[in-house]
Amino acid sequence: MAGQVKISGAKNSALVIIAGALLCPQDCRIRNVPSLVDVARMGQLLSSLGVKISQHGDVLDIDASDLSTSQAPYEIVSQLRASFFTIGPLLARQGYAQVPLPGGCTIGARPVDLHVRGLQAMGADVQIEHGMVNAYVAGSSRRLKGAKIYLDYPSVGATETLMMAATLAEGETVIENAAQEPEVVDLANFCNSMGARIRGAGTTAITISGVPRLHSTDYAIIPDRVEAATFLVAGAITNSEISLAPVIPDHLTPAIAKLQEIGVQIVADAPDCLRIVPGEGLRGTDIKTLPYPGFPTDMQAQFMALLSLSEGDSVITETVFENRLRHVAELNRMGADIRVEGNIAVVRGVPLLSGAPVVASDLRASAALVLAGLAAKGKTTIQGLHHLDRGYEKLEVKLLSLGARLQRVTGAIVSPERQLGVNNPTVNSYQ
Numbered sequence: 001m002a003g004q005v006k007i008s009g010a011k012n013s014a015l016v017i018i019a020g021a022l023l024c025p026q027d028c029r030i031r032n033v034p035s036l037v038d039v040a041r042m043g044q045l046l047s048s049l050g051v052k053i054s055q056h057g058d059v060l061d062i063d064a065s066d067l068s069t070s071q072a073p074y075e076i077v078s079q080l081r082a083s084f085f086t087i088g089p090l091l092a093r094q095g096y097a098q099v100p101l102p103g104g105c106t107i108g109a110r111p112v113d114l115h116v117r118g119l120q121a122m123g124a125d126v127q128i129e130h131g132m133v134n135a136y137v138a139g140s141s142r143r144l145k146g147a148k149i150y151l152d153y154p155s156v157g158a159t160e161t162l163m164m165a166a167t168l169a170e171g172e173t174v175i176e177n178a179a180q181e182p183e184v185v186d187l188a189n190f191c192n193s194m195g196a197r198i199r200g201a202g203t204t205a206i207t208i209s210g211v212p213r214l215h216s217t218d219y220a221i222i223p224d225r226v227e228a229a230t231f232l233v234a235g236a237i238t239n240s241e242i243s244l245a246p247v248i249p250d251h252l253t254p255a256i257a258k259l260q261e262i263g264v265q266i267v268a269d270a271p272d273c274l275r276i277v278p279g280e281g282l283r284g285t286d287i288k289t290l291p292y293p294g295f296p297t298d299m300q301a302q303f304m305a306l307l308s309l310s311e312g313d314s315v316i317t318e319t320v321f322e323n324r325l326r327h328v329a330e331l332n333r334m335g336a337d338i339r340v341e342g343n344i345a346v347v348r349g350v351p352l353l354s355g356a357p358v359v360a361s362d363l364r365a366s367a368a369l370v371l372a373g374l375a376a377k378g379k380t381t382i383q384g385l386h387h388l389d390r391g392y393e394k395l396e397v398k399l400l401s402l403g404a405r406l407q408r409v410t411g412a413i414v415s416p417e418r419q420l421g422v423n424n425p426t427v428n429s430y431q
Ligand code: EPZ
Pocket: 012, 013, 015, 082, 108, 109, 110, 111, 112, 113, 114, 115, 116, 153, 154, 155, 156, 157, 158, 179, 183, 297, 298, 320, 321, 322, 363, 364, 391
């Protein structure tokens, strides 16, 4: 493989920013929006709330001036956890919101207690019954009140929910021990472009001075740092020269540092362009996932695939989600040598992986199996592509453009020897 690949807009920014448009009584234009299953579902959710929404390529026009309801339908929320991001904007804008509890997913229980506790601190009456979160602001203004909120854990979602809710609150809100992820900063910049007054996003303390209303905007989303890092690993695991653009290198610091540590060379050809240079054998290393700026949990599986082919041992500790090592069994089916004890995986490097039929359990696990398949001898067949399409825009098209030999046929992809094959009889179960 070799060549240049275009990095799409960030999924984890797009989802929360689209929900954030609910804060605005005027129309918003959002650019660099990736075409993903999850983004389409968020669009459906907004339409069900009475929002007018249209997409032209990677540009989304949203008009939330006329909300018909503040109740998010279970059918959509049950398919998209990120739907819960609507609770903050709806409560702030309308004074009430009814959003189904998102429930857990394959990587963990994923409670929303920090979101709820923060909204209660801002004066909301929040009742959870029959799987529904009912939030309501009493009083004539129906406006939330500014508050000082300390998060027990720097949760990305809770920081984003409370930041959005506080934009229209009366008075000042301070979120302490806040998440510092680039997507949190992107959301803050989006809200500020609509007239919000948010300071300190990207640090552990965010201050929001509430304003009575917001105005229209035209905003472009940041590039996807997880997609970019996934392609860096694709280059390393196949020893290929790949250039990626646009990227924001700072957002990739932990991934780049680990790649360099194991012997990979990465060059910045331009402020928004990185190139990975083929090198000799890779060494093992230890990785511990942490909130940003620590090593991202969303890159753990992909690095595990890479380290399974590196010399020596690597210890990978997943600290963010309690059930995010399910790809280990599938990598071991391909000849990797990985042992798991609780949230720790000990990876003993092997010289070669061999192609095999495997099943993806979640979004990043599916990316890891694609990467392992690219490096494996023989054909790899991956089931569970619906996970992949939730978070990667046209991954196989981009890989094909780099020279990977793979094909998707009727939801299935079959490939010749040595290269990736994706065959998924269950693909038809896509919603
Ligand atoms: C966001 O999820 C991302 N999703 C995830 O990306 C990412 O893995 C995660 O942040 C961490 O970086 C989106 O932005 C849509 P958290 P989120 O709240 O907001 C616990 C991907 O692959 N917690 O920071 O749900 C929680 O259970 C996805 O693109 C509580 O206990 O993550 C978890 O263990 C996967 N109570 C930890 O905090 C709460 O109220 C981190 O969760 C909230 C969270």
